[in-house]
Amino acid sequence: MRTTIIKKTLRVPTSDGAPGDGAATARQLDAALLNSGFKASRDLLEHVGGLAGAEEFAAEVVRAVKDLIGARGQHNPYFKEFPHNVPDTLAFWRECLRDAIEKGVEPTNNLLDLPMYGRVQHTYEEMLQAHDLLIPSLKDRVTVVHLGGTLEEEVQLLFEELASSPIPLNESDRAVLGELAVLCPDAKVEVPVRENRAVLNAARLVAQRPLEDVDTVTDVLRLAAEASGGDVTLAEPTRFRSFRRPERRALLKALDEVSAAKFGDVNRHREAWKRLGERLHPHEHPFENARDVFAVARGEKVARSFAGQVEMAFAEGDVDRAVQVLANAPGLLLRQVDRLLRNGARDLAGHVAVAVPEVSSRVLISLLEHLANRATPDTARVFASRRRRVWIADDERAPLDPGAVAEITEVVENELVRRLPEYSELLVDAEVLDVVVPVSGTEEGFGVLPRGSKLSFDGDVLRFFVHWRQQAKRTDYDLSALLLDEKFEYQGQVSWTSLKLGGAHYSGDVTDATDGATEFIDVHRKALKAKYVVPQVNIYSGEAFDDVAESMFGFMSRDLDQMGKPFEPSTVRMRSSMRGKGKVALPVMFEREGDTWSGTWLHLYLRGTAWGNRIEENRDIVKLIASASLRRKYFTVARVKDLFARKQSTEDAPRIRIGLTQDETGGVTTVAELGKLLSD
Incomplete structure (x- = not known):
């Protein structure tokens, strides 16, 4: 439970060990945390420094943060010198054929039958010897680990x-x-x-x-x-x-x-x-x-639900009766606003005004986000289930009346303003303005943000990775990347069928994860011609995302002169578990913006096929999802800031600061806590 608390909160429960001189252990703890992109708060160092025999206590903290960013396993790419010396695709396949012939194996058309293909040919230690040490940079992530209570x-x-x-x-x-x-x-x-x-x-x-x-x-x-x-x-x-x-x-x-x-x-x-x-x-x-x-x-008795009564009213063309029924279920009324407007409901803003005090903030936020996207038809309607399974449909709905939308938006925003806490000063970190206010849970992990959130970061090189470990049978996941131009048109792809293309390099296909397997893709910002990069993880064969022993996706950023091994904990910006229904995972997409990158979180899964999923087969639907996701208007922290401005400050109230994580000073409302802020 101590490890769970550290991973969930970045707070370390105090030790009840005997007092003593633990200064050396505290220094070792701080150094070990810095190697992983973390640092101990002053209170945590003082606590460890005052303990006798604190080595195991400190080691537990390091294990927890390494597990949080996916650094506990050995991440060994297929190509030992990746991202350098990645071969041409066809040349590599010919080498695999030549190796099979030399070993007396009769070649076939199936790459998986070749002894050299998909099986790492070097040890982890040999891979480390092929890479220089990482040169630290001021751009590297540093996350504070705090001392908690007992x-x-x-x-x-x-x-x-x-x-x-x-x-x-x-x-x-x-x-x-x-x-x-x-x-x-x-x-x-x-x-x-x-x-x-x-x-x-x-x-x-x-x-x-x-x-x-x-x-x-x-x-x-x-x-x-x-x-x-x-x-x-x-x-x-x-x-x-x-x-x-x-x-x-x-x-x-x-x-x-x-x-x-x-x-x-x-x-x-x-x-x-x-x-x-x-x-x-x-x-x-x-x-x-x-x-x-x-x-x-069993059908022996009849009971009609609110939803059933509403459907009957709509079927009979009686929208006024539908509104009257929905008035008894405020949450359902707000979820039916679009339909009621399309069917000509009268004075709907008045009914919404009566309902909003009884409805949760996440429903209000969802309604505002929905209405903001109904001025014009979408390129495509992208739906996501609670299990993050995605499907797409054409948008055949007529746009809503702007006047009616404005009236309802004003009513809902007024209710959210009323719920906001009193404050004397509001400070919002610039990096979180485009982060979406969460209305549902996200994937478990580190640095994970709600779907639609956009975050900018520096770095010459963007490196994303997938790691998985099979449980009962051989499992082959394939990391791939779709490259799109500014109009979302196909520019190419990087995968096991295309090892490198215009500034993007693939670390090689690993087809068995008995002891865990990792694949990487490097994208060089200056050499890349594409505007958008959409990573995906395809299940080629074996166990589903929900069935493997572990599976994760993440990304790092670093400058060209930093060197380092393929997986460097201090450069990890995000690491999320992959636990969803579907055969193709779409965790996040990236955009080149001048000298920086920006990532937009997707957290989506495509159904895919039972076997043999490849980027070539799903690139068209991924293009639609990428386009629709970037064009959608989300309810972000910037909009919360505007709502606070409408409430106006109060001199004797506390100061509120909104940011990504807590710092040494504390007192930061993180994005994950915004829902509670709006529910007060």
């Missing part, structure tokens, strides 16, 4: 941070929340996100403690899914486990206390309810209301 205090604090999150958590954070719920059984915190409530209630269910905050039938279904090790978001079907009798009684009692007016929600997950009913045996318990839930699932 382990118990930090456990409690992380529990409160995750449980009270105003946005849904990613899979990794939900797993951590489940562990913390066991350690903090008596903690009292407001939990606004229903998935998080289900995670906490699953811990209470197992411990036979009273369930809390269950007020819909779907809350019970989520709880049962989480307690069964399934998908708490209900996006994927769950195989429900056999529940103990006290657990069955607790679940049925919770169902029995839900208002029958909400039974219409059962229809959304009818099959899941049928499977759950087989596990709960509702006929064995005296909960008549709960038995009705399963009767609705």
Whole structure:
């Protein structure tokens, strides 16, 4: 748990070791952290310096930050001298054929059958000897690691941070929340996100403690899914486990206390309810209301949901009745604003004004972002599911009336301004102005930002990498890069079928990851002719992103004169896990802007094919996604800054600073915490 806290918060829980002289260990800790692009805060160094036998404590801190940026494994590229001396593609394949003939292997048309192809031909130590040491630069990243409270205090604090999150958590954070719920059984915190409530209630269910905050039938279904090790978001079907009798009684009692007016929600997950009913045996318990839930699932009783009533009103062309029904469900009303406007709803701004106080900030932000993109039809409509699976459709919607959009936008913005905290001074770091305010969880990792966020950084060379380790069978991932001009037209690609092209170099194809495998692509800013670079990771064969032991994507930046080995921790700008449904990952895209790079986060997965995914087969759809993602208007920190200006400052209120990370002085509201800032 100490390691988890360090990785999640960059705070180190204090040690309860004996006092003593740990000055030498503190100096070693600081040096080791600097090699990885981190530095210890003054308080952390003083704490370690006052401990006797602090070596293991310091080593644990170093292990945690190295794991955070993906530096714990050995990243050994196929071409030993990469990025230098990368061969021509056809010349390399001929060399593989020649090697096979010399070894007495009959050549085939399949590269994977050649002994030399896809299998690293040198040791990690031999690769290191082929590279000079990294020359440090002032541009290299330095991230501060702070001293926290005691382990118990930090456990409690992380529990409160995750449980009270105003946005849904990613899979990794939900797993951590489940562990913390066991350690903090008596903690009292407001939990606004229903998935998080289900995670906490699953811990209470197992411990036979009273369930809390269950007020819909779907809350019970989520709880049962989480307690069964399934998908708490209900996006994927769950195989429900056999529940103990006290657990069955607790679940049925919770169902029995839900208002029958909400039974219409059962229809959304009818099959899941049928499977759950087989596990709960509702006929064995005296909960008549709960038995009705399963009767609705079986079709023996009818319960119409709000959504069903709305659909019936639209089907009959009665938009006024649709508005009246939606007025009883404020969140659903705001999600239907576009449709209501297209169907001629009257005085919709007035209905929205009544609804907004009852709606979460993330729904308000999502509505503002949506309306900002409805002035003209999109090039293509890009949809992303909760599991980040993407699909595309033509935009055949007529633009919305600008006057109506302006009225509703004003109403929603006024509500967000009302929720902002009082402040005496607002300081916003320039680098975060184009960062998107999060409304859902992002990938687990380091330096990861919400989809659509744009961040600029220096460096002559952009280097991105993928690392994976298979679990049960041979797995081949392929790192590739699509090169596009300013009009998003195809300029070429770098992959295992094209090892180098105009300033871009590929480190070589590794086709087995028993002990872990890493592939790199280098892009030289001055030599590159393309405007945009879109990396992708294709599953050629083997295990999916959700099934491998580990998988990650990241990128580094460095100057030409820095040298260094292929993977240098201090130059890592971002490292994210790849855990999504799909065979092709699109983590981020890059743009050349004068003497700098800018990265735009995508966090998307394409369905792809069952086997043999290649960049040549998906480049057209990736072009559309890249174009649509860059042209979309997002709700960014810059817009939050404008909202603060409308609220005006108060002399006696605290100062607020918004940035990417905490520094030595503390007191920074990070991008991840903006959701709470807007929910106050």
